[in-house]
Structure formats: structure tokens, C-alpha cells
Amino acid sequence: MSYPGYPPAGYPPFPGYPPAGQESTYPPPGQYPYPSGFPPMGGGAYPPAPTSGYPAGPGGYPAPGSYPGAPPPGGAPAYPGGQGFGAPGSMGFPGYPQPPAQSYGGPAQVPLPGGFPGGQMPSQFPGGQTPFPTQPATLTQGTQGTIRPAANFDAMRDAEVLRKAMKGFGTDEQAIVDIVSTRSNDQRQKIKAAFKTMYGKDLIKDLKSELSGNMEELILALFMPLTYYDAWSLRNAMKGAGTQERVLIEILCTRTNQEIREIVQCYQSEFGRDLEKDIRADTSGHFERLLVSMCQGNRDENQTVNYQMAQDDAQRLYQAGEGRLGTDESCFNMVLATRSFPQLKATMEAYQRMANRDLLSSIGREFSGNVENGLKAILQSALNRSAFFAERLYHSMKGAGTDDSTLVRIVVTRSEIDLVQIKQVFSQMYQKSLSTMIAGDTSGDYRKLLLAIVGQ
Template structure:
């Protein structure tokens, strides 16, 4: 199975050749001035520029027109289309910080968002998110997590937000020892020793954990995901499963989340939007490949059937061509 981080340059969006920030700023301004807004120009241009290039366009727009581009976009656009375009304009670390803030300070805590972001990001990404959170909200992310979550779920999130996961190669003898520890803490125990699960799953390196999971299967003839599902419950179960899935194959984790966001009655647009934007320059091509193989339908056609209007057109541009 692919370790987390493998294939992290297989995005659908990348630097636009012959990029001219001033020209793009003028094009966007022309699309928004006067009576009516040319949404097609806005969505086509912004989905063909990398995030780094979009940041240059924001600076050029303010220099040339003395106005804030994001404010103008918010004024001219509406609904889910507006939310998606604004999400594209934020630097990745600041977008993640915003999503975490909304999950913590909105109406009730959105544990699923906290789990998705903190379980899937690298050490470096976590450090950037923590700094962006501090800069944007003048608040400490760890302190906010502690005040809004409880018990073992809180402890997992606090561990993850340190961004201090070991990055060493697998130690096979230690992997066997860790697998036995997990077995003794769960399947072979009366009750579950959650602390052992947290200590190993939140601190060991990705390559080491892959070895641990292989050893666990040998010892117990049960996949570690099945053991967590039977031994843990609620938010703790969800976050530990997310960690395991991201260790095994991060794009597969996001393919599953995208499928769940669009299946059944109604679409979870918040999750759909967040994953499409946040993975667009990292591994969205991998996600598309896995989505097609696992669900026998392309991500492109699924989005096409579940969304509409300029919002749909923007998502499809981010997705890239149909498979």
C-alpha cells in the first residue's frame, strides 16, 4: 500500500505558463465592472492558475486598482459558487486554519472536519496551519481544541497538532513489538487501553506504522481497522480510523470521503468543496484514479450529476477532464 505522502505532486492544477499577474488582475476587474458579472471568465481563469499565482494576482489587483480582490469577488458572487471561489483564493495553510476555526467556533463543534484535516496533513503542513491560525484569529489552535473537545478524542487531536510525528524508516523489530502492544491493548484485553493506541498511532512514522499494521495482521489475522472499529467508538473511533486510512493510502481516504459526500439524498457541499480545493495541487489525480477503480464511476461524472450552475463548472475545472 502507498504510504502517506507518496504521489503528492499529482495535482490537477499547476502553474500556468506565461503567467502575467497584472494581465490577470485586469481581466478579473473587467469581468466584474459595470452591469452584470462574467462568471465564466472568473472561474476559468482562477481554476487555471496555481494557488501561488492566485496570491500574486491578489497583490497585482490591489496595486493596479487599489481594491481587495477577495472582497470584490464576495460582492459580485453568491452562494456555493462564491464560497468555492473564495476558498481557491486563500493560501492552503490559511484555508485549513479557517476550516478548523469554523469547525470549532460555529454552531456546535464539527468533529469530522477536525479529524479530516489533522489526521491527513504532514508535520510541515501542521506547523504552517498552527501559525496561520494564530495569525488570522489571534488564538492558539491547541487551546481551542482543548476547550471544544473532550476525553480521548481531545488527546488525539492535541497529539496530532504538535506536528511531531517521527519521520524515520521502519524498525521491523520495534514494529513487531508495537503490534503486540496494540493487540494486548485491544483484542486481547478486557476493555481497551486507549492510551496505547493513541501513543503508537499518533507518534510513529508512516513507514513504521505500515510495518506495524502488517505485523498486527500476522499476529491476530484481523486488520487494524477492524480492531479499532470493534474496540473504540464515537469520535475516537473516527479519528483513529482516519489516521490508519491516511497512513495506508491518503488519496484512498479522500476518495472515500468524496464518495460519501455525494451519495444518497443531498450533497455535503462543504466536504466536497474542501477536499477538491485542498487536494487540487497535491494528489487529486490519485484520488480520481482510486475513485474510478473503487466506485466504477468517474469523480468528474459524479460531480456533474450532483451539482449545478457555476459551482458545478468550477468543481469540474478543478477536477480536470473526465476519465
């Protein structure tokens, strides 16, 4: 089949669909007339309702409990296994967790057309008019980086190659690119240690003396341990005059609890400073409170979705914002800072059904400035983290000039996590590849190294 997740394991293919030998070409062009790319449940001709061998249920689908892997009767969605299009907690994008089977039941789980509230796609990102992709492409399952540990790795051999590349007159930048773009961060740390052991010199200092500008910044970022790089980026964003709030948002609103706790610890040990105190000194008001909440690293990370809680939270958020004069900011802070990302996605769906309005756009009306951007970043991470980073990358290169620090930071920090998915979503959202945009916005060895990391 040409759409992900159908049919579920143990469930027979739909009779006669797609025609034998045409699996890769179905559905034919122009057969997606719906906003999400799929027809509403119980309507349309794609896919035809499976009726053979099972008692009929709502919308022409088999009755609950009547087929292999069926959800229990009583409030459960009447379609195979709760998977594929229209399923709660499954929007067809990477990073969308599937709710466990035991989570079924209750009115909050009734699917809507295309799996999106009101049949609509999630709302647009701040600072741009590009919505999430309107039709899922065939995407890699799970998450995957473009850089993986090199096989047959030899730290001493790599250290020797780097030494030769920097020795004498001039620098062999291509040799440096070939090494650093094909080694994992952990392997780069081993190369750094081997270099000092073999030559009694600091590899980073040697690289800094040979390189300059954006190429230097990119190489140094690649040789920093990931936790240190995040801590360093936060410190850089707050030291001196002014604060780079977008960096604080990008890091603190997207990392896991463990990552945040390690960043806080590293910030203290490497810079002798308390991250929370620095945030309090550099920010204020509701934005300060949101970031302080984030740097506690205490978000619920239970992947099971409580749909009743999602409904309650949706009602709570509506009463704190759209449903009253003024805004109860602390209510938004509490919900968005404590709930798991799958839970927040369910809350957004419940909010759309209840208020007939998108929670992201409601936040846009109730908040402004940095706190608005921070709250939206959390919700966008809950919906599709890869799309959040794709949007950041696009705006780092869009228009005149390039925000090289953002470009470097995202490419480096996501290169071993989900850069494959970010590239895929980027192509969907902007109808051009990430590598094409990088090639058009950068030059020289800096461009070579970025493209080597991102992959063509």
C-alpha cells in the same frame, strides 16, 4: 509488462512472457484468480518463476544474492529486488512508500500472498462498505495535482481580466472560471496583490459582491493561501454552537508535521487564538487527547521502516485491546500519534499476521464515535491517503443532498498535491469517475468551476 515494478532495473524480462506484441493485453481477462490480483509467491502461473541463469531458491525464484540487485542472503525475500507485487511496503497504490534496501532482514519482512496479510485487502472505511481497490490499475507514479502553475503568467493581465468580468451590469462567470482554475495558489495570491495595486480595491470583496452560495465559497477558498484555508476551516469547525469533528479529523490527522506547525502558527496570528486551547474547549476525553497529540506536529517522519518495532507495536496494541478486558486507549494514542506512516503500515501488516485480524476492524470493536474515526483516519492515511480522500469525496455526494463544504475543501486543498491520484483511486473504488459524480450532484457555474479544477 502489465503489472507495475516488474522486472526491476538490471533484471532480465521473464523468458517468453508476455508474448511479443501483446504486452498491453497481458494478462488476458479472467487471469487474476487471487484476492489481490496476483498469485501467491511460488504458486500459480503468473508470472512464471524465472529460473534461467540463476541458482534456484525458495518458491522457484532465484536464490538470494544470485542475481543483479538481489537483497542480501539471510532472511531477505527471495524475489527480485524487493519490488513489485508481494514486496513489503508495496501494495501497488500511490503513496505507498518503498522500504529502503537496507531495511531487509528479519521475519517481519516475509511477503504474504499479494503483499497483504493473509492475502486479504485492507479493511473497509468507517461509514461505508467500500474496501480499497482490489486490483491496482496503472497509476501515475508519485503524487500530482490537477492544477499546476500557468506558463507565461502575468498577474496584472489576469487582474485586468477579472476586473472586466465584474465591471458593469452582470458578471462574466466564465472568464472568472477560466482564470482561477488554471492558476496555482501562489499565482492567485499575486493576482490578488496586483488587483489592489492597479485598482485600489480588494479583489475578494469584489468577488463576494458579485457571487453567492457555493460558487462564492469555492472562489474564496481558491484565493485563500493553503495554510490559511486549513486554519480557517479549523476555526469555522469550532466556532459557534456545536463542533464539526470530521473537519478536525480530516485536517489534523492527514497533514505533515510542517503543515501542522504552520497551521498552528497561522491560527494564532490570524485569529489571535491558540489552536490547542480551542480543541480542549470543544472536544473531550480520548478524542481530545488524540487531537492535541496531532496538533503538536511531532510525528516521526523517518521513511525507513523498523520491522522489529512494527512487531513490538502490533503486540502492544493487541494487549491493549483485543487481548484484554477493556481498552488501554493511551497505548493506541501513543503508537498512532508518534509513528511514521510507513511504520504504521508495517505495524498493520504485523498485527494481521499475529492476531489474524485487521487492526482497523479491531479499532472498530474497541472504540466508537469520533475517537474511532480519528484513529481509523490515521491508519487509512498510512495505507493510502488518496483512497482516504476519495472515500470522503464519495460520501460528500452520496445519497440525498451534498456536503458542499467537504467537497470544496478536499478539491481545493488537494488540487495541487494529489488530486490526480485521488481521481484514479475514486474510479477504482466506485466504478465511476469523480467528474461524473460532481456533474450529477452540482449545477451552474459552481459545477463548471469544480469540473475545471478536477479535470474531465
